């Protein structure tokens with residue numbers, strides 16, 4: 554091989570890369586790590602100067618591999634569906650706990666203790682609805698003090714009565730039971 558002939562050298566390198574794919578990729582990675590900033594700047598400049606061309610190439614590549622890319626995404630999603638679900642749950646829970654602490658001053662420990670104390674049931678004795686971390690926290694509007702955890706229906710109803718006139722709760726009870734007015 555004539556080392557002074559650039560065409561021949563390029564062809565030789567191409568062949569070598571084909572034959573030693575893994576080693577070549579590892580060398581590339583090593584080189585990139587060592588010259589990160591320089592390489593990033595070079596790529597950015599190339600993109601700037603060849604913007605249209607790069608976009609067209611990208612579009613063409615996506616179009617060509619569209620089916621495969623979609624299938625890959627779907628496979629990844631299917632394979633990790635449970636992991637993703639767990640991740641979402643873990644983070645939703647964390648977020649909820651943070652909101653509760655900020656809004657009601659109820660620490661995660663106190664929140665858990667309250668749920669246990671209520672046996673995971675609505676604070677109203679005659680209600681059998683179960684409650685959990687995301688259930689409504691009932692608090693005194695005036696003092697802000699947490700009174701308990703209620704099921705959604707009871708918290709909404711209580712809130713309405715409390716804001717209008719709590720005495721009406723007695724009226725409401727007597728009214729639906731058909732008792733004569735006091």
Ligand SMILES: [Zn+2]
Nearest residue numbers: 675680704707
């Ligand atoms: Zn209830």
